[in-house]
Amino acid sequence: MNIGQVSESAGLPAKTIRYYEDIGLIAPSRSENGYRDFSKQDLHKLAFLARARALGFSIEDCRTLLGLYNDQSRESADVKRLAQDHLAQIEDKIAQLQDMHDTLAKLVDACHGDHRPDCPILSGIASEG
Incomplete structure (x- = not known):
């Protein structure tokens, strides 16, 4: 399979596949003209990597x-x-996002959103640093 075919089958951009090759996650064979020639095993690895990355695993975890x-x-x-x-x-990330949500929701609720220049949102952001 060429890179376009494996890209479509694995659901990964060709650029990502080239990157995975550059960092040694996959090693497709090369045809006589130098083009990558992906095997079914390469495709399986790429699909595995795509699913692992979709779950948020880092490259090193992958x-x-x-x-x-x-x-x-x-x-x-x-x-x-x-x-x-x-x-x-x-x-941990979910907890951090929930804290961000709660803080921003309080600031939005405190803001009248009218013609006055005072804004609890800006004040709250300025005091959080």
């Missing part, structure tokens, strides 16, 4: 997950630990 996926002697505890760490990071 590298680790691929290594674990390919290691038949892996322990599921290693995979679970990585996923639990990532889940904890997501939960």
Whole structure:
């Protein structure tokens, strides 16, 4: 398969596929004319990476997950630990977003939004630093 075909099948832009090759996540073979020639295994890896990235895993976590996926002697505890760490990071981000939401909602509620120049939103932002 060429890069266009694998891009469409894996749901990844060609630029991302080239990047994954540059950083060593995939290593497609090359035809005599130098074009990338992706195998079904390459496509499977790219689809795996796309799903892992959609779940928010970092590139390095994806590298680790691929290594674990390919290691038949892996322990599921290693995979679970990585996923639990990532889940904890997501939960922290959710908590931060909820705090941001709550603060901004209070500021918006406090603002009359009329012709007066005083604005609790600007005052609140200025005092948060």
